[in-house]
Amino acid sequence: MPTATRGYAAQSASSPIAPFSFERRDPRADDVVIDILYCGICHTDIHQARNEWGRSKYPMVPGHEIIGRVAAVGKDVKDFKPGDMVGVGCLVDSCHHCDACEHDLEQFCAEGPVFTYNGTDRQDKTTTYGGYSERIVVSRKFVLRLPKGLDPKAAAPLLCAGITTYSPLRHWKAGKGTKLAVVGLGGLGHMALKFGKAFGADVTLFTRTPGKEPEAKRLGADHVVLSTDAKQMKDAAGRFDLIIDTVPNEHDVHPYLSTLKRDSHYVIVGQLTPLIPPVQPGALITGRKSITGSLIGGVAETQEMLDFCGQHGIVSDIETIAIQDINKAYERMLKSDVRYRFVIDMATLKA
C-alpha cells in the first residue's frame, strides 16, 4: 500500500512552491526506500517549476540533489541496508541495455533516462517526484553511497552540481599541466574550481564581477580574469586548454573562444537556451576549436566522484534553508545571491 508522503510542489508554471501530499510507491524488489535529510536546490528546479523549457508536468515536486538515510530495501537488494547514508542525483532509471547504458553513461540512454522529477517511471508510467519531500523510493542501481566523513548537507549538491563539473573535467582530462578556465562562479562554477584544483590543473576563473578574487582563490582558482576588462581578455588570448562554461543564461561565447588554445574545447554545462549571438564558424575553424557540452554523469562516475570527494574532503559551499523559504531562495538565486548552493534541511518539513 503506497506511503503517504509530505512534500512541496509547484501546481503550475506561475504558482509558488507549496505544501503537497502524495503517495510514494511500495518498494519493488530492487528498490531502496530513503528518508530524505537534505536536498540541494539546482537552477534546473526553477526552470522546470516555471516551465521555462516547455516540458513541465504538474504537480511537480522538484529536487535532484538528495541525501538521505535508507529506511527499507526491497527483497533483492543486498548491498544497502536500513541506516546507510545514501544519495540520489538527477536519474532514477534508464533502459539498461542501449550502448550508452552499457558504457555506464545512463544520462545518454537511447530510450531517454528517467529523471528524478518530471520524468515518467518506466514500469507504472507515473510521473516521478523529486527531493523536496520526506521520502523517495528509487531503484537500487541509481542509489549512491555517501562516503564517510563528508558533511551530508554539504554533500547534497555533489549529486548534480558536483557531477556536472567533475565529469567533463575527467572526460577532457584536466590534470597537472592543464590550463583550465571556468566561466561563472555559482553552484556549478565553484565546484569546477574545487575539482580543477584537486586534479592539479592551473585554474582560472572568468567572472564579470570585480572583487571576486579572494573568494575564487579560496575555492581553488589560481587566477581571475575579469571578462568585462578588454585588456585582461586580450592578455588571455590563446591561453587555455579547456574551458568549462557554467553560466545558465544567454551570453556571448566568442570572447571566451578567443582564449582557447588551438585544438581545445569549450564545454557548455550550464546554458540550455540557444547560443546568441550566433556562433561564428571562423571562431572555431581558426584553431580547430570545438564547442561541446556535457550532461551530469553516469551512475558509476557519480559514485566515483563521491568517493573522490570523500578522499579529498570536497563538498559544496552551502546555505541551509527551511523548506518554507523555498520561494524566497528561488528569488535570491535569480539575483545570484547565494554562496554557492542552497540546501533544504528536510527536517523543517515536519515543523
Add this chain to the structure above:
Amino acid sequence: MPTATRGYAAQSASSPIAPFSFERRDPRADDVVIDILYCGICHTDIHQARNEWGRSKYPMVPGHEIIGRVAAVGKDVKDFKPGDMVGVGCLVDSCHHCDACEHDLEQFCAEGPVFTYNGTDRQDKTTTYGGYSERIVVSRKFVLRLPKGLDPKAAAPLLCAGITTYSPLRHWKAGKGTKLAVVGLGGLGHMALKFGKAFGADVTLFTRTPGKEPEAKRLGADHVVLSTDAKQMKDAAGRFDLIIDTVPNEHDVHPYLSTLKRDSHYVIVGQLTPLIPPVQPGALITGRKSITGSLIGGVAETQEMLDFCGQHGIVSDIETIAIQDINKAYERMLKSDVRYRFVIDMATLKA
C-alpha cells in the same frame, strides 16, 4: 626589375573580373618563380572579389589553386629547378616561429598567415596577388611538388578543396570502421567523398537534391541520405562518427547533429557566416557532441595530401574554362552548376 604580368582582377566589390596588368617582384634568394598553367576557382574567390567578408582590398587578383611550372629560382633554392611541376595553395608565407608554425600548422600562424591573394607580404608590405595570372613568385617553403602521373589541371583544386577536406579527415582519424558523412556535394564535398573512400571509411552523402545517388556513388559514397526526407533523417539518427559539413551557405546544422553518435564531431569547413538558427546547447550536451571546424592544412600536410593523391590517382572532377569566361563561371557556381570545380586554363590569357 619587377616583371610585367598579365592577369585578371576585380577592381571593386561590384565590378566584374577583368584584364589587369601588374608587376611581380623580382625573386628573392628563397623565391621560386612559377609560370601558372592552371588555376582552380574556389567559392572563396567569389566571397573575396565581392567583399562579402568585408576585408577585401582592390585591385584583387583572386586564385589559390595554382598549378604551374618553375621558370626560375632564387640563389638559395636548391630543391626546385626550372621545369619542375609545382603547386601553390592558399598560403604564401607565415611567421615561421610561433607554436603553430613550429607544428607545421602555418594556417593557424599566431601572426596571421599570408594568404596567396588579398594578403600582405611580410617583407615589402605589398598586397598579394593570386593565381588568375600568368606568373607568381612564392617563397620556396610554400611551393608544393606535384607528383608525377596526376593530370595537372585536375590537380589544381587539390590545393584548396583537396587539403580542406583531407586535413580534417586525417585529424579526426577517418579510416576503416569510421561511419563518415559529408554534407553537400560541391567542390569540397566531392573531394571529401573521394578521400573518405580512399581512407577506407563507410561514406554517406547528405544532399538536399534527389537523384544524386549515381554520381555520389561514382565519387566514393556508399550511401546517400536525402536531408529533406524526414524518414531518411530519422533513420540516420545517431549513426555517424564524423560529419564534414562543406556547405558554404547558411543552413541549419541541427538535423545533422542528431545523426552523430555520442562523443562525435561535426566539422565545418565551408560556412563562414554565423550559425543560424542559433545552436541549441542541448544538441551538444546530449551525447557530448562537438561542433568544430578546420581550415585548409599546413604546408607539410598539403604535400602529404598531394603525394597521397599521386599514389591513389585522386584528382578533382573539373570543367576547364578560358579566363575570359570567369564571370560566367562565378554565376554558374552560385547556382551550383558545376561538376565539381572550374579550372582556368591560363594559356587562354594569351589568347
